[in-house]
Amino acid sequence: MNSSSSYHLPCDLTSALNLLSEHSDSAKIVAGGQSIMLLLRQGFLSSDIFIDISDISELSEISIQGGAIHVGAATTYTSLENSLEIQPYSVLLDSLHVIADPQIRNLGTIGGALGHADPSLDIVPPLLCLDANVVVQSLNATRAIPLSDFHQEYMTADLSKDELIHSITFNQPTGIHGGAYEKVANVEGGWPTVGVAAQVKLGENIDSFLDVKIALAAVGDTAIRSYSVEKSLIGSEISMDSIRESSKLVCNDIDPLDDLSGSAGYKTHLAGVLCQRALVKAINRAGGSL
Amino acid sequence: MNITFELNGKIISAEVSPHQPLRDILRSQFDLTGVKVGCHSGRCGVCSVLLDGKVIKSCLLMAPKANGRSITTIEGLSINGELHPVQQSFKDNFALQCGYCTPGFIMATVDYLSSSPSNPPVRDEIKTAIKGNVCRCTGYEKIISAVSNAITSSESL
Numbered sequence A: 001m002n003s004s005s006s007y008h009l010p011c012d013l014t015s016a017l018n019l020l021s022e023h024s025d026s027a028k029i030v031a032g033g034q035s036i037m038l039l040l041r042q043g044f045l046s047s048d049i050f051i052d053i054s055d056i057s058e059l060s061e062i063s064i065q066g067g068a069i070h071v072g073a074a075t076t077y078t079s080l081e082n083s084l085e086i087q088p089y090s091v092l093l094d095s096l097h098v099i100a101d102p103q104i105r106n107l108g109t110i111g112g113a114l115g116h117a118d119p120s121l122d123i124v125p126p127l128l129c130l131d132a133n134v135v136v137q138s139l140n141a142t143r144a145i146p147l148s149d150f151h152q153e154y155m156t157a158d159l160s161k162d163e164l165i166h167s168i169t170f171n172q173p174t175g176i177h178g179g180a181y182e183k184v185a186n187v188e189g190g191w192p193t194v195g196v197a198a199q200v201k202l203g204e205n206i207d208s209f210l211d212v213k214i215a216l217a218a219v220g221d222t223a224i225r226s227y228s229v230e231k232s233l234i235g236s237e238i239s240m241d242s243i244r245e246s247s248k249l250v251c252n253d254i255d256p257l258d259d260l261s262g263s264a265g266y267k268t269h270l271a272g273v274l275c276q277r278a279l280v281k282a283i284n285r286a287g288g289s290l
Numbered sequence B: 001m002n003i004t005f006e007l008n009g010k011i012i013s014a015e016v017s018p019h020q021p022l023r024d025i026l027r028s029q030f031d032l033t034g035v036k037v038g039c040h041s042g043r044c045g046v047c048s049v050l051l052d053g054k055v056i057k058s059c060l061l062m063a064p065k066a067n068g069r070s071i072t073t074i075e076g077l078s079i080n081g082e083l084h085p086v087q088q089s090f091k092d093n094f095a096l097q098c099g100y101c102t103p104g105f106i107m108a109t110v111d112y113l114s115s116s117p118s119n120p121p122v123r124d125e126i127k128t129a130i131k132g133n134v135c136r137c138t139g140y141e142k143i144i145s146a147v148s149n150a151i152t153s154s155e156s157l
Helices: A013-022 A034-042 A077-082 A090-098 A102-107 A110-116 A124-129 A227-233 A240-252 A264-285 B022-028 B085-092 B102-113 B123-129 B140-155
Strands: A006-008 A027-030 A049-052 A062-065 A068-072 A133-137 A142-146 A151-153 A164-171 A176-185 A192-202 A209-217 B002-007 B010-015 B048-051 B054-057 B070-072
Touching: A013 A027, A013 A049, A013 A164, A034 A110, A077 A090, A077 A102, A090 A124, A090 A176, A090 A192, A090 A264, A102 B048, A102 B054, A102 B102, A110 A124, A110 A164, A124 A176, A124 A192, A124 A209, A176 A264, A192 A264, A209 A227, A209 A264, A227 A240, A240 A264, B048 B102, B054 B102, B085 B102, B085 B140, B102 B123, B102 B140, B123 B140
Parallel strands: A006 A049, A027 A049, B002 B070
Antiparallel strands: A062 A068, A068 A164, A133 A142, A133 A164, A176 A192, A192 A209, B002 B010, B048 B054, B048 B070
16 A cells, blocks of 8 residues: 655754655645545545654744744644733634644644635634734745735645745734634534634724724635625724624625535524624623623 | 654554554554544544643544654553553443443543643533543543543542
8 A cells, every 4th residue: 555655754844845845746745634634535635745844843833023923834723722922812712722622633733724725724714813924935935925815715725836834923913902713513623614703903992993804714715804894893983783783794705605514594694693793702802892 | 664653651663654544553553452443534532542642533643643752542541450540530430331432531531631620620621621522322421520530539649
């Protein structure tokens, strides 16, 4: 069975990039490897050359530089959840707490998730709300791509064959802010039927929205921002009525499918309800009241 | 490829392919059949083992990833025939029916106990800690009691 397959465990980034450059036509980057294991078992992936980046220490680092936080691609969900640097980001913490289960979080990585580009990943909407950038690297170049552009279509990331994800970066929110992620799944720890992240920045009297970001999982080919909801709230006064009315506008930005987890109509309704809940929680966390 | 790793306290070597999950190696090459086979997709948790002390699902671990690491299965928990305190707690609390899911639940509990759980135990926290494991006999109440008692008695150790 696959006698020609090879598995590399480089200890430094340069070795990994060299290997990738040499085998760019057939190599697969492995971080936690859980999604790859499933794809191999199901016959969707036929790669024989694997480059495992989990022994490269610089890819598992979390650091703060100049007001921006940098998370190495091979950082596991568990390390991220436990890191002091992440504790102020409630929108991200909420999602980390509801990703699958302890076993999956101990192996699963943030870079692996972003490279996999599944539209149902819980980690993506919070990162969209934080305006995250994905730093990708090849032997010759480094690029920083806004996450909103990185996921181009269904399970397709803007990643060339000789590039790997190095890290994810985002700025620390300023001013009076709060965030939350709300999800409904068929089973505890399951993939979201719909997931909604909200990040708000409030005016100094804590009664109006200076900025709002809404992003959703599992409602289209990629995770997506809801600019309709955002536009209708930015600049307005905080009220339950405006949140309720604006949340309905989420239907303008999403395109869910009928599947086993629910009909498109149900998911559209659910997206509106979860949008309201995420906004209310985000406002409360920012110190606002309703 | 040949890998070397620590398995239940012993350094061993094994011939593995990246296409094989560690679970298959543990069962077929080392007869560690306490590592069970269930859903093949990371949902049921019966194949849970410890990787460097952290619980993972061995059906989702590409076998070469074990290289240079430490793996503990249910067979590696007891010392000189004496049950591990978590095993003893499952026994004392009748926390098994058919027993198929038990090794996975125990491995998840061992990891949970090493992560400073709330003491006195918090029911919701326990449920979150074991949510990656499924008991098809639905014997969750006794499992939660076993985990809870394991936490309380670990205090007195």
